[in-house]
Amino acid sequence: MTKLAPIALATAFVSILGLAAPPAFGQAAPRQAPVTRAEVQLSFAPVVRRAAPAVVNVYGARVEQVRNPFFEDPIFRRFFGDRGGGSGPRREEVARSLGSGVIADASGLVITNNHVIDGMTEVKIAFADRREFEVEILLRDPRTDLAVLKIKEPPRDLAVLALGDSDGLEVGDLVLAIGNPFGVGQTVTQGIVSALARTQVGVSDYQSFVQTDAAINPGNSGGALVDMAGRLVGINTAIFSRSGGSHGIGFAIPTAMVRLVLDSARNGSQVVRRPWFGATLQPVTAELVESLGLTRPAGALIVSTVANSPAARAGLKPGDLVTAVDGQAVDEPDSFGYRFGIRPLGGAASLTITRERRSMTVSVPLERAPEGPRDAEKMTGPSPFQGATVATLSPALAEEVRVPHRSEGVVVTIVEPGSPAQQIGLRPGDVVLGVNGAEIKTPRELQQATAQRARLWRFQIDRQGQVINSMTGG
Structure with missing residues (x-):
């Protein structure tokens, strides 16, 4: 049965050699990153050398109190008593998690998946050269399945992977996935961008994933998806799989969202600060296409707005159809949530809407949702x-x-x-x-x-x- 699976296990890399004409005897073949279609026949090694040192393994652990299973047996309890008020003696067990991370800041910030370190109380990272370092957890964001770690004593030779422009990706672009599938060791796999803005993946609230056919397996969670310039364009997060292994359908969180989470951590926030829209949206169904004057189902339809929210103050009404955010097309509510959610606080976002079959532009302020007394x-x-x-x-x-x-x-x-x-x-x-x-x-x-x-x-x-x-x- 096909299922969607997070891919926590570990991160690492091996170089991939392409095919090229053999060099003359005794001479070393020159290497360079592929820039033209013909050069794809050369080697990805220069890209790997640039990116691999900034990808690390992430190890998480927590101690759990586990009850002896014999005390679940009523016959055992009948003869030996129900000690400890029914709980029985407990023993300690260590739960572990293994995944990957990417060094994204010279100060020692590491970005990884939240599910890699979820529930863990002790986290360490290991470099490709086997050096290990203790880290602290700066920020967990389950809504994006991202987390930010900080190396407590970063080395001087810290490698950093530059963030690329995930919005500049096109279907067919070559990419490399760096990770440690099944714990076998450093591995690099190569593929293309298979699709963009994938929703309905279900591993986070903000869904607009980069899909790739580069082999991604358990252990790649939190690892890097890099372009041919050696820049980070995504954090490998999940796979579609029937067996738990790669079937050529992997998903990565785009760096536009990664950048937002990193900026929150740099600013000392323990939560990601994102703008509040204040409206309920629904997708456009085939039945609504004709009544909305559309040629195909596309956009996010406003169902209701919250009083005094940014959406309400901007004059948006139920029945308005949002089709773009700052010029970026919106096909469904998940797509809108991602596009609006990655906008920085302050200023305004320009929304293209259709109202009564007429197109117009509305400016919506980018501000945080107001807090109130929780009285928990x-x-x-x-x-x-x-x-x-x-x-x-x-x-x-x-x-x-x-x-x-x-x-x-x-x-x-x-x-x-x-x-x-x-x-x-x-x-x-x-x-x-x-x-x-x-x-x-x-x-x-x-x-x-x-x-x-x-x-x-x-x-x-x-x-x-x-x-x-x-x-x-x-």
Whole structure:
């Protein structure tokens, strides 16, 4: 069965030799990076020499307390007792992760995939020459599946891989993927850009991936996709695979998004600062093409706007069709989210829209979502929400936990494993609207509404824009 898989395991490289006419006896053949179609028959070695030293292996580890499996056996517990209040003795195990990273700054900043270091408490990197260095985690951004590390004591001979222009890529361009597939050691693979602006990949919120047929396998996560000038054009992230190995369909996060994440880390932020649009979008279906006066399904259709948001203040309305951001075409909501999301804060973005079959340009300010008092509270007492942490919804929090913008309700941010909240199916990102007929606007109101036992609990939640009415016994 075909599936999409992140590719965490490790990073490294071997040179690839192209075919060329043999040199005269006793003479070394001159080498250069291929610049013309004919020169593709030469060698990629100059590009590899330039890029490979800046790609590193990333090692993550964390210590976990694991219960002895014998204590899950009721017969064993019957004879030896249920020690430790039902938990039994535990032993320590070390969970490990292996992936790749790219040195992108002379100060020792390393960009990698978030899933490579997710949950890890200790992270190290190793160079191609086997030198190891400790790093600290500066920034994690699950929304882009990127993370930034900082080498604690960077060496003087630190190699840096320059960031290229991913927007300048064209389908058919030659690229190299550098990584450590299956942990076999340094490896470089060669291919072309197979497609651009790929969405529906599903490994991050901002989807506009570079697709390549360069062989990418488990272990390449966080590694480099480089152009023929030896510049970084993408961070290898995921593959389509039936077996877990490469089938010639790999995806890389473009450097336009990498640059935004790196800039946030350089500015000392632990979260990526990105602009807030403040509108709900939907794709253009085949049924809507004729009514919108289009020749094909394309663009992002505005369904609603949030009061006083940048979209609302710019005069955008439900029914407006966004077709471009600063001249870059938009084919669907994911494409718009990427194009708008990589714009730097400050100033404005120029949106090309179609309104009532007429094309016009609208200027939308690039600003952060406003923060409000979260008043986060962990639910206790006899209610089915016990074990959930909820907070007052604000535009900034809605962006952070990835929920559609609402002006009311409280959002679930944490659900403890095994808690009553988890047992009734509550999930992080659920917005609680009401309980037993009482409207809920703050965490305190939810705590008060569930403070007393009830024979039956009726509650209403909004899950990704869909309102769900549920009930459970007291």
